[in-house]
Amino acid sequence: MESSVAHLRVLSLLAMAVLLFSHQGGAANSDAEMEVTETNQVLGTVGAILDYSSRIGKEQKVAVEIAVEDVFFHTNQSLILQLEDSHGDPIQAARAATQLINAKDVEAILGPRTWEEASTVAEIGSHSRTPVLSFADLAPWTTMKWPFLIQASPSQYAQTKAVASIVQSWGWRRVVVIYEDNDSSANGVIPHLHQSLLEVDAQISQFVAVSPFASSSLYEELGKLKRGQCRVFVVHTSLPLAIQLFENAKKMEMMEKGYVWITTGAITSLVHAINSTVISSMRGVLGVTSFSQETGASFHDFYARFVRKFRLENPEENNYEPGILALQAYDATMAVAKAMAEGNIEGQALLEKILLSDFDGLSGRILFTGHKLPPASSFQIINVIGKGYREHGFWSDGLGFSETIDKGAKYNNSMENLGHVYWPGGLPSTPKGWTRPTNSNKLRIAVGNGTMFNLFVTITHDPVTDNYTFSGFSVEAFRATVEKLPYDLSYELIPFMGTFDDLVEQVHLKFDAAAGSTAITAKRYKKVDFSLPHTDASLVMIVPAQSHTNNKAMLFLKPFTTSMWVLTVVTSLYNGLVIWILEREGDPELRGSVIRQVGTLIWMAFAMLFSRSQPGEKLRSKLSKMATLVWLFVAMVVLQSYTANLSSMLTVTRMEPTVADIETLKYNGAMIGFGNKSFAKSYLTEVLKFNPNCMKNYSSPEGFALALRSKEIAAAFIEAPWAKLFLDRYCNSFIAAGPKYRVGGYAFVFPKGSPILSDMNVALMQVIDSGRLRELENNAAESESCIDVDSNDQDVSLSPSSFWVLFMLTGGTSTIALVMYISMNV
DSSP states (O other): HHHHHHHHHHHHHHHHHHHHHHHTTTTOOTOOOOOSSSSOOEEEEEEEOOTSSHHHHHHHHHHHHHHHHHHHHSSSSEEEEEEOOOOOHHHHHHHHHHHHHTTTSSEEEEEOOOOOHHHHHHHHHHHOOEEEEEOOOOTTHHHHOOEEEEEEEEOTTTHHHHHHHHHHHHTTTEEEEEEESSSIIIIIHHHHHHHHHTTTOEEEEEEHHHEETHHHHHHHHHHHHHHBBEEEEEEEEHHHHHHHHHHHHHTOHHHHHHHHOOHHHHHHGGGSSOOOOHHHGGOOEEEEEEOOOOHHHHHHHHHHHHHHHHHHOOOOOOOOOOOOOHHHHHHHHHHHHHHTTSSSOOHHHHHHHHTTTTOOOSEEEEEBBTBBBBOOEEEEEEETTTTEEEEEEETTTTTTSOOOOOOOOOOOOOGGOOOOOOOOGGSSSSSSSSOOGGGOEEEEEEEEOOOOTTTTTTEETTTTTTTEEESHHHHHHHHHHHTSSSSSOOEEEEEOOOOOOHHHHHHTOOOOOEEEEEEOOHHHHHTTOOOSSOOOOOOEEEEEEEETTTTTTGGTTTTTHHHHHHHHHHHHHHHHHHHHHHHTOOOGGGSOOOOHHHHHHHHHHHHHOOOSSHHHHTTOOOHHHHHHHHHHHHHHHHHHHHHHHHHHHSSSOOOSSSSHHHHHHHHHHHEEEEEEEEEEHHHHHTTTOOOOOGGGSSSHHHHHHHHHHHTSSSSEEEEHHHHHHHHHHHHTTTEEEEEEEEESSSEEEETTTOOHHHHHHHHHHHHTTTTTHHHHHHHHHOOOOOOSSSOOOOOBBBGGTTTTHHHHHHHHHHHHHHHHHHTTOO
């Protein structure tokens, strides 16, 4: 084995000498440059496990070989490179790793690109204490399990945020994710993509896992997607599978207007390598990929040599330019070489030296943190046009979209500011991201049954035809809203007999929407979206009513308001004073002590109102008689009004609640009722803090009425629409008490990210503004009549505003008489 290695090193030295002679001084002059030593030595041996059958593997092979050339040129030291072909097979990669470590004495291994390959090679490398530099995205726990595993390429998980930002920019709420059925996708990008879309309030309506070896199933899956509604597709597969996908999509006319295709870096990073015939089937595709600053002498030198070498080794390829993955392979090789240049080290020492790398590579800054390079935070967005593509702009994490990536770049949250996008089919306007259902694929609309009053939802089953008919306010409101949509919406109503919480769960899982009286709550909002509310859903407390006049000792004061009583007394005293002044000189009885005169004045003010004698019989002054006559007329009207109002109060029953508030109920531990299938139970226990043991549910208004009358429950908590109808039916037995407890209202239910939700909200507002919703509501309420004794209007105490003319008349007459008396006696 030692002689074989020595022989390989001699051959390597000869190869390096030839390469040095052909270099002609044009090697890269980068920051990773190493000092040239005076003697030619061997730095060490590094292995590379690559997939020669893939474009990535071909690019990485050329990049690694160029890196080895540059190591020799800059240091006059050889880095022996041992290459193995994995054929994209994890088992073959594991065999290659064993061969490199045991037979070829490599001190480090480069190249496992997929998670499957990286995990198998890392197991072998950690067991033999050989550093493994992988280009796959690794989970956080991998370095704990395999301490000799290093991620030599920046994590690409942030690209999912770029994809989500694109989706958000154009207002799409639902996407379909197509991914390659392997562990790399399932455990890597897909969970991050799901979370990123949730953060922008978008949903993945369907995950489509495609096998890389089943072209027939690919065609079938695309057929299913074409029959669906969602038209926004995010594709995360290998390049060969993506080429099959788009070629089939074009044949099935899924690359036409109305469709949206977004590719991740797994495809977009290699778009430069796709030939013009294939890329023409991808017209309109938007892609996200990592990138490098392709500037400086180092890059240009590498680029020229890469193109020349790649053309010679891979003449069958149509494009010879390096991608970002080739640059990363070059930088990983240079990191290993720099670490080996520190001395004759291997194992743990070599691992530590590699992790201390700090230089500017062709792909960016090479500085490891926790066995990984810093994650990529900026990505390039490309748009496939014709038989090529154009660089559409950039996206940076935390900043947004920009046309450039330099220091003076202007960022925006929306991609629209980057200019016109060439969409599939050459559509000039932005695709709406979904299509209306056809008659063969109607929307499934669930209708919840279980409301207290059938006026809101009525489901009737015909056993002969096995058909269902749907009616009621909520159903008619849904139909009226659909009629206002700017397009025909094909749907079918499906009865649902479970609870409303179950209904929400089923909309989340299998239905396209739910029509009916479903209350909006925060808990339900976590699973579904709601339309604008079409009905109030406040919770109302209803209790038995009792007479307001029972045990009211001061009822006799109620016919008049306080101000009316005060005005009557003041007017009477004033009239009495005037008559006393007018009669004082001619009547000795009106003279005497001050106390006697005051008493006489008060007596005169009120006694004549109730005297059985004829008015003016004892009065001597004509002025007194005039003032008295007017006052008696006014007093008669006031007294008759008082008598009539008091009689009304005594004969008409006024109702008041038997329980004033919920605190009384909770303090007494009283039983309360709530509607079956209602959100009220959770609201009463979680928000109003009622004891669950003191609660009963009822499914009909008759059940509530019976329980309240028998005092089985002290109060019933019913949603506002049902409460109104309940009180209309039992208008004289029960009454609403306390405040309304507001919730979000009743609304239609849609799955998260439903594409028709915004249109339904606009249509519902049109129904409301036109008065149609109020008409439907009134029609439902009119059919409910009171079965109790008719309730009467509440009595009203009389106020001075009803008698001010009379009081002015009597007061004015008395004043005139007094003025005339004074003028005649002056």
